[in-house]
Every structure is written in structure tokens, then in C-alpha cells.
Amino acid sequence: MKFSSKVLKCGLSPMRKFHPYAVAAEAKGKKIYHLNIGQPDIETPKAYFDAVKHFDLPVLAYAPSPGIPELIEAIRKYYADLDMHFDAGDILITNGGSEALQIAMNCILDDGDEILIPEPFYPNYNTMAYTCGAKIHPIPTSPHDGYHYADRAKVEAEINEHTRAIMVTNPGNPTGAVLTPEEMRMMVDIAKAHDLFIIGDEAYREFVYAGEPLQSMGQFEDAAENVIVIDTVSKRFSACGARIGCMISRNKELMAQAMKYAQCRLSVPTLDQVAAAALYTVGPDYFAAVREEYKRRRDTVVSKLHEIPGVVCECPRGAFYIMAALPVDDADTFQKWLLEEFDDNGDTVMFAPGEPFYATPGKGKNEIRIAYVLKQADLERAMDLLAKGIAAYNAR
Secondary structure, three states, X not given: OOOOHHHHHOOOOOOOOOHHHHHHHHHOXXXXXXXXXXXXXXXXXXXXXXXXXXXXXXXXXXXXXOOOHHHHHHXXXXXXXXXXXOOHHHEEEEEHHHHHHHHHHHHHOOOOOEEEEEOOOOOHHHHHHHOOOOEEEEEOOOHHHOOOOOOHHHHHOOOOOOEEEEEEEOOOOOOOOXXXXXXXXXXXXXXXXXXXXXXXXOOOOOOEOOOOOOOOHHHOHHHOOOEEEEEEOOXXXXXXXXXXXXXXXXXHHHHHHHHHHHHHOOOOOHHHHHHHHHHOOOOHHHHHHHHHHHHHHHHHHHHHHHOOOOOEOOOOOEOOEEEEEOOOOOHHHHHHHHHHOOOEOOEEEEOEEOHHHOOOOOOOOOEEEEEOOOOHHHHHHHHHHHHHHHHHHHOO
């Protein structure tokens, strides 16, 4: 049987590919500290579940393809409070931020096209681009300078006749890098100057740790035709299982094209939209407490990593991930070894190997992404396991 060339280019998620090894390790009685997937353990606000409990319509009907009005209005208000103003038609509700990204790429990419993305990047971007017949053209970075990429000459040097868009994750996954307001302005100006779309994947907007005001590519009204914002309730409200996101743009023609895909998939689940709308009633105290909790976790991980000889990492300024270079030959092989052959008093650790976060062949081979989504004591134990694992692996 023949499979499409597009699907054959796609790879498995590095966050999930070691699941069978984890199952086997747990079957042997090992306890695994999971740092591989960005699944927050922060409690989902009660407002979500209250809305589900109080839903009492006699029929669970299709929602409108653009999304239910109350959720669209809740999102509009959220942005208005940040002094960004959108019409209802500028917002398309999607099945998580992932579908928003896929729809956006399907609307703007064609066979042979390229999308410019700083590496390392969220690996599922690769799958999304390949399914459009396009590919990612990386903007190279290095762990030694904190994965900095916002340099106009550096970005423009990568633009060619195949470039259709630039995409940035801000705050960054997997690096935790955060653009300054001046750097955001510069990235938007590059897109305008070269007649490109610029996609801001802003799933982690609330998680910045130096007291910065919340920012969005959506604040640049002069780039209305260029800017696409991707948003989601998954991380902001610790509601990953709700699968509610949105695609936002003032580009009316783009949103009209996106509606074709929205109508093709019919609608986003009605009940989850109702409950997600209730999440937007959560006040600023919730976000302040969550930010402080993640900041403590970040500081714990960074401090512990800096104690391990040979590890290279910078303190992330946002999101809840850190990318680190380890003193090992191959992070993928190391991860498999940790699950199959290593334990300390029955415990071991999982992370996401770094190579799939790169488009440049051979890069990231000894790097890992850590999601600091565990409680303080668990993070400390996980970092100690990583240190012991590195020492034992290199002493084989």
C-alpha cells in the first residue's frame, strides 16, 4: 500500500515517542519523573467545571463553525483589557491552538513554500508544515547566547523567494525566550517589508517572570494584513484537555479563507466552548499566583542544572520550559538508557530529546527540553536523578 509523501516526511513527537519505554519501565516497578510533556499540574479554575455542571440544554447541538458568540466575546474582552481591539469576525475558535496553527498554515502555505521559524522550535510545527507541502526554514540560534534570534540582519539573511511567513513562539517553547517590545516591533517590520505573514504563537503569554506587561503581535494594528495570532486556553488556564484555541487576524480575506476549513470540520465541541468562556471570568490574582509558582519552579531547575558539570543553559524568561545542552553524546540514546537501564532507588526521569526541535541536520543532538511542570520537591528529585544519570551514563 502506498502512503502520501507528506505523511512519510513527518516524525513522531519527541515528547511522546518514548511512551512505550516508559510503560515498560513502570511495569518493572520504576517511578518516572515526567519532564517531557508540558502538562501543567496547576488546578484548572473551578469556573470551567461549574459551567459544565450547569449546562442544561436538552440537546447538545453543533456549535457555529466560527465558535459560540459567548466565547468569542470573552476572548474579545480579554484582549480589550490588554488594549487590543478585535471585531468578532477577527476571531475563529479552533480545536486547541494546534488546529489554529494548522488552519493558518493551510491558508498561506503551498507546495514548495517555506516558513521561517527560529530553532529550536516546537517539533509539531514540522508536521503541520509538511502536511501543507511546505517546510520550515530555520533561523539558527545557539544555547551559548540564550537562543537569541531577534536580529534584523540575521532574520533577513534567511528570507528567500520561497518564504511566505515568519513564525515566532513568544514566550518560547522550548527555550523560554521572550521578545522585548522593540524586538517584536522589528519582527513585524521585517514581515511588512517583505510582504510576509507573521504568526505569533502566544500560548504562554501569561507566563513571563520579570514583571513585563503582557504583549501580543496583535498590538500592531498597522500590520493588520500581516499578523496572525494563535491563542489557547490550554496553558493559560491549565485546561489542556479542553482543546479550545483560536486563530485571530484582522486580515479579512485570510479569515474568509480560514472559514472554509472551519466549516469542513463542522465545529468545535459545544460544551467545551461554554466551559472555556467561563474561564475568562478568572481574575488577575489567579494569574499572579500561577506565575509566582512557575517562577519558583524555574529557579529550582536552573539552580540545579548549573550544579551539573558540563551543562549549558540560560535562565528562561518565560513559558515553563528550559532547553539545555548536556555533557552526553546523544540525548536520544541517553533517554532510552535512563528508562531501560538506570534507576536510583527505583526512580528515573524523562525529558524531551533536543534534536527533533531543530530543522538543521545534526543540531540539538546533546540538548534536551525540560518542562518544569512538577511540584517543587519532585523537580528537585528529578534534577538529582538527571545529574546521577549523566554521571552513570558517561562512566559506562
